[in-house]
Amino acid sequence: MARVILGVSALYHDAAAALLIDGKVVAAAQEERFTRLKHDPSLPVRAAGWCLHHAGLRAEDVDQLVFYEKPLRKFERILTTSVAAFPRSALSFPRQMKSWLGDKLWTRNRLVEAFGLPSAKIGFSEHHLSHAASAFYSSPFERAAVLVADGVGEWATTSIWRGGPEGLTPLAEVRWPHSLGLVYSALTAFLGFAVNEGEYKVMGMAAWGQPRYLEQLHQIAKLTPGGGFTLDLDVFSHHWHPTRASTDKLAALLGPPRAPGSPIALLEPGADAGARAEGQRHADIAASTQRWLEDALLHVVRHAHALSGEDALCLAGGVALNAVANHRLAAEGPFAHLFVQPAAGDAGGALGAAQWAAHAVFGQPRPAGPFRCDLGPEIDVGHARQLADDLGFPHDEVSGEDQLAAGVAADLLAGRAVGFVQGRAELGPRALGHRSILADPRGAGTAERVNRQIKLREPFRPFAPSARAADMGLFALPPAAADLAPYMVIASPAADQLRSEAPAVVHVDGTARPQAVDPGREPLYHGVLDAMHAATGLGVALNTSFNLKGEPLVGSATDALATLARSALDAVWIGPLRIGRPSARALGE
Amino acid sequence: MNEPLPTPGRMESLLTRMGTAGALLLMLGRGKRPWMLPLVIVLLALGLVMVFLQSVQYVAPFIYMVF
Amino acid sequence: MGQLRKVWIGLTGRFAWRFRAAHLLRAFSRTEQGSALDMFAACEATPRRELRRKYFRHALDEWRHAGVFKARARAVGGRSATETGVDEAGVIVEHGIIGGRTLFERLGERDFLAFVYVAEADAVEQFEVYAARGLPDPDTQAALSVILKDELFHVTYSKHELERLTGAPPTTGTAAVVGAEARAAVRRIRWSRLKEGWLRLSLDIGHLMTSLWLTLLYALLIPPFRLLARLEPAGWQAPSADPRPLRLRLQSEA
Numbered sequence: 001m002a003r004v005i006l007g008v009s010a011l012y013h014d015a016a017a018a019l020l021i022d023g024k025v026v027a028a029a030q031e032e033r034f035t036r037l038k039h040d041p042s043l044p045v046r047a048a049g050w051c052l053h054h055a056g057l058r059a060e061d062v063d064q065l066v067f068y069e070k071p072l073r074k075f076e077r078i079l080t081t082s083v084a085a086f087p088r089s090a091l092s093f094p095r096q097m098k099s100w101l102g103d104k105l106w107t108r109n110r111l112v113e114a115f116g117l118p119s120a121k122i123g124f125s126e127h128h129l130s131h132a133a134s135a136f137y138s139s140p141f142e143r144a145a146v147l148v149a150d151g152v153g154e155w156a157t158t159s160i161w162r163g164g165p166e167g168l169t170p171l172a173e174v175r176w177p178h179s180l181g182l183v184y185s186a187l188t189a190f191l192g193f194a195v196n197e198g199e200y201k202v203m204g205m206a207a208w209g210q211p212r213y214l215e216q217l218h219q220i221a222k223l224t225p226g227g228g229f230t231l232d233l234d235v236f237s238h239h240w241h242p243t244r245a246s247t248d249k250l251a252a253l254l255g256p257p258r259a260p261g262s263p264i265a266l267l268e269p270g271a272d273a274g275a276r277a278e279g280q281r282h283a284d285i286a287a288s289t290q291r292w293l294e295d296a297l298l299h300v301v302r303h304a305h306a307l308s309g310e311d312a313l314c315l316a317g318g319v320a321l322n323a324v325a326n327h328r329l330a331a332e333g334p335f336a337h338l339f340v341q342p343a344a345g346d347a348g349g350a351l352g353a354a355q356w357a358a359h360a361v362f363g364q365p366r367p368a369g370p371f372r373c374d375l376g377p378e379i380d381v382g383h384a385r386q387l388a389d390d391l392g393f394p395h396d397e398v399s400g401e402d403q404l405a406a407g408v409a410a411d412l413l414a415g416r417a418v419g420f421v422q423g424r425a426e427l428g429p430r431a432l433g434h435r436s437i438l439a440d441p442r443g444a445g446t447a448e449r450v451n452r453q454i455k456l457r458e459p460f461r462p463f464a465p466s467a468r469a470a471d472m473g474l475f476a477l478p479p480a481a482a483d484l485a486p487y488m489v490i491a492s493p494a495a496d497q498l499r500s501e502a503p504a505v506v507h508v509d510g511t512a513r514p515q516a517v518d519p520g521r522e523p524l525y526h527g528v529l530d531a532m533h534a535a536t537g538l539g540v541a542l543n544t545s546f547n548l549k550g551e552p553l554v555g556s557a558t559d560a561l562a563t564l565a566r567s568a569l570d571a572v573w574i575g576p577l578r579i580g581r582p583s584a585r586a587l588g589e
Numbered sequence: 590m591n592e593p594l595p596t597p598g599r600m601e602s603l604l605t606r607m608g609t610a611g612a613l614l615l616m617l618g619r620g621k622r623p624w625m626l627p628l629v630i631v632l633l634a635l636g637l638v639m640v641f642l643q644s645v646q647y648v649a650p651f652i653y654m655v656f
Numbered sequence: 657m658g659q660l661r662k663v664w665i666g667l668t669g670r671f672a673w674r675f676r677a678a679h680l681l682r683a684f685s686r687t688e689q690g691s692a693l694d695m696f697a698a699c700e701a702t703p704r705r706e707l708r709r710k711y712f713r714h715a716l717d718e719w720r721h722a723g724v725f726k727a728r729a730r731a732v733g734g735r736s737a738t739e740t741g742v743d744e745a746g747v748i749v750e751h752g753i754i755g756g757r758t759l760f761e762r763l764g765e766r767d768f769l770a771f772v773y774v775a776e777a778d779a780v781e782q783f784e785v786y787a788a789r790g791l792p793d794p795d796t797q798a799a800l801s802v803i804l805k806d807e808l809f810h811v812t813y814s815k816h817e818l819e820r821l822t823g824a825p826p827t828t829g830t831a832a833v834v835g836a837e838a839r840a841a842v843r844r845i846r847w848s849r850l851k852e853g854w855l856r857l858s859l860d861i862g863h864l865m866t867s868l869w870l871t872l873l874y875a876l877l878i879p880p881f882r883l884l885a886r887l888e889p890a891g892w893q894a895p896s897a898d899p900r901p902l903r904l905r906l907q908s909e910a
Binding site: 089090123231 | 693696697699700705706708709712715716719730751753755756758863866867870871874875878879881882884885886887888890891892893894895902903906907908909910
């Protein structure tokens with residue numbers, strides 16, 4: 001009898017479900033793609049329902065549900081922290097206790113009710129163990145050290161593991177409130193961006209500044225001998241304040257924080273000198289934060305190397321999504337091979353929880369072959385055609401992959417930006433040619449147009465390129481990062497040819513965050529790049545996620561058409577179906 | 590696929606909750622913070638009210654705030 | 657009933673627009689965003705092809721309105737950092753999804769149409785009261801009047817389609833709903849919205865009470881334990897040994 005395991009992450013952010021049958025990942029999806037609420041933390045009933053439906057199973061066929069962390073240990077941490085921070089925790093205590101005593105403490109009940117399973121079938125992994133498993137069991141390595149770094153799970157904020165045929169062995173951990181991820185988040189909030197969302201913006205902004213405040217940051221978040229680190233708990237306040245992650249002492253060191261939503265003068269042509277200087281200071285703080293994180297990660301990774309004695313390293317946890325830091329780890333770190341779980345955030349926790357149970361607890365063999373992110377739902381072309389008809393969107397259709405690839409390439413070469421919806425949706429934050437917006441990266445105007453008219457996001461954020469695997473010489477990926485090429489998780493220096501020919505996908509500091517498109521794994525997307533190469537000599541596309549600012553990646557055909565209608569996008573390809581912009585009349589305007 | 594699932598009986602649900610409370614007390618008793626036990630027992634008693642409050646799931650579609 | 661509501665909106669409006677204008681506009685924006693989600697979901701799910709275009713157009717209207725309200729909130733100013741943070745992150749709570757099921761799925765087509773009709777008619781009434789009283793300022797008033805026109809369309813189409821769906825001769829304009837089934841659906845929705853309003857109010861009171869209790873508890877009970885509580889030291893620690901066999905560890909939430 002096949003063993004069916006359902007992994008679930010939920011109740012904080014990025015709820016997801018992952019379905020494993022006999023150790024093989026059959027399906028995985030994030031709840032936000034169904035509910036359309038970005039980072040939706042609610043129990044992933046929709047995502048799990050889809051996973052089961054996809055596999056032709058019903059709830060009662062599930063042998064084991066695994067929740068991605070241990071709620072009671074988390075409660076212990078929160079209560080201990082509240083008590084230790086008396087009386088400063090006066091505001092956070094009632095808030096936390098209400099949500100815990102009324103809800104999160106009873107996660108087992110919630111799971112029983114939401115998924116219709118008996119309590120005996122419900123199990124619990126640990127937060128960092130789930131992340132570690134998601135990285136190690138998805139990696140190509142037989143044995144490896146694993147580093148998990150995020151905000152916090154139960155107690156651990158940073159942990160080192162050894163993975164091998166015997167399972168995952170914990171080697172060491174740093175505990176709350178000392179956390180690399182929360183330092184980055186505190187500075188993200190200080191720079192006026194939303195925590196758990198604005199970290200990418202800090203990383204993008206960093207390239208515009210100089211790390212002038214690095215010394216100050218090293219004072220308040222010290223790297224200690226022995227590979228550890230310690231936070232100044234008078235400066236950081238995540239352990240007691242209900243909403244703020246730092247105290248006024250941070251402003252004393254760095255100057256006043258940036259007000260959320262205020263214009264970023266860095267790139268505004270009309271800004272006056274004062275606003276410009278202020279924008280530069282913010283960029284310098286971002287650069288310092290980024291550099292501090294890189295220094296800290298290198299410090300920690302060297303410890304992981306000494307402790308484990310392994311030569312390969314797997315990374316997971318939200319911090320592992322920092323593509324710039326990943327480059328430094330690969331280029332300067334002690335490990336010969338690196339793997340990063342592309343769904344390194346909590347959505348990947350659902351996957352890892354199930355993988356841990358399957359491989360470590362039930363001893364099922366690891367599947368062979370490289371990890372694929374396209375584990376989510378597919379959009380039915382027939383339904384999309386019907387919708388386009390009903391809503392009055394013009395559409396036509398090609399037959400065969402060659403024609404499809406040629407058609408998409410022709411759109412791109414004509415200067416159009418198109419939605420590219422092909423096959424199953426990706427798990428995790430990166431669009432890898434399944435739910436992407438594509439454009440021709442040649443010409444400096446492209447990036448700005450896609451940013452301002454389509455994605456409606458800040459102009460200082462960079463775009464990423466997809467390139468044919470054969471053209472990866474355009475990027476100076478360190479040898480240790482060979483296994484990372486397909487996932488857009490590392491930002492490396494771009495070659496001169498790319499800088500001069502495709503400035504839209506090169507950041508201001510000369511780096512790019514590429515996706516290598518392999519002809520065997522992604523034949524269609526590779527075909528598009530091949531056609532572009534034949535026409536221009538450059539097999540590279542600008543690839544950004546298919547969504548508008550503040551929204552999750554498109555999930556349904558309606559989402560795709562709604563995004564088309566609300567942006568300056570020129571067309572959407574859903575499978576072989578090309579849907580063009582609707583007339584104003586069709587939209588009732 | 591989006592039909593609501595049968596909800597477990599009240600008795601079963603209460604037993605599950607008691608199991609969780611027991612696991613929590615056991616964990617604290619055996620861990621390095623046994624002093625938290627009395628505090629947690631008081632909090633669990635209060636939790637009964639809060640379970641009711643939090644169990645009512647409501648949403649507010651199409652409602653414009655008045656003040 | 658309707659008259660009473662108008663008086664209430666007028667009274668609260670005067671206060672709210674004076675002291676909490678940005679707050680109100682932001683709340684409107686979130687409501688519109690949530691409604692757009694509900695309408696897009698209906699567009700995806702409805703088996704009635706002729707309704708798709710209306711739902712889709714309605715969703716686009718709501719989405720556009722959300723942007724207008726957000727821009728007005730920004731212009732009016734006076735927002736707190738936390739609230740702006742929420743706006744920036746795009747968190748929406750004013751939507752109809754419960755337990756993964758959308759408003760459309762929970763209500764079905766007929767009651768969904770009745771819901772849209774009732775909700776939009778309420779909104780129209782609310783905005784008309786503001787317009788009659790010249791609230792709040794000329795710029796916002798201008799934005800509201802454009803939005804009001806869209807909302808009127810939402811009222812008429814949802815009523816028309818509800819009547820058609822229930823086999824009554826469909827009416828146009830702002831005439832009263834006809835047909836026994838359609839009227840029953842509207843009554844049902846009005847009643848359930850009223851009940852939900854009370855539920856929300858009592859839950860708010862309940863939450864307030866528990867917050868007070870917990871604060872009291874915090875002040876009385878926590879101080880002695882304060883002496884015992886220690887945060888974990890910084891730096892690398894040995895992981896706590898767990899002697900349980902893996903299967904037992906898996907079963908436990910601790």
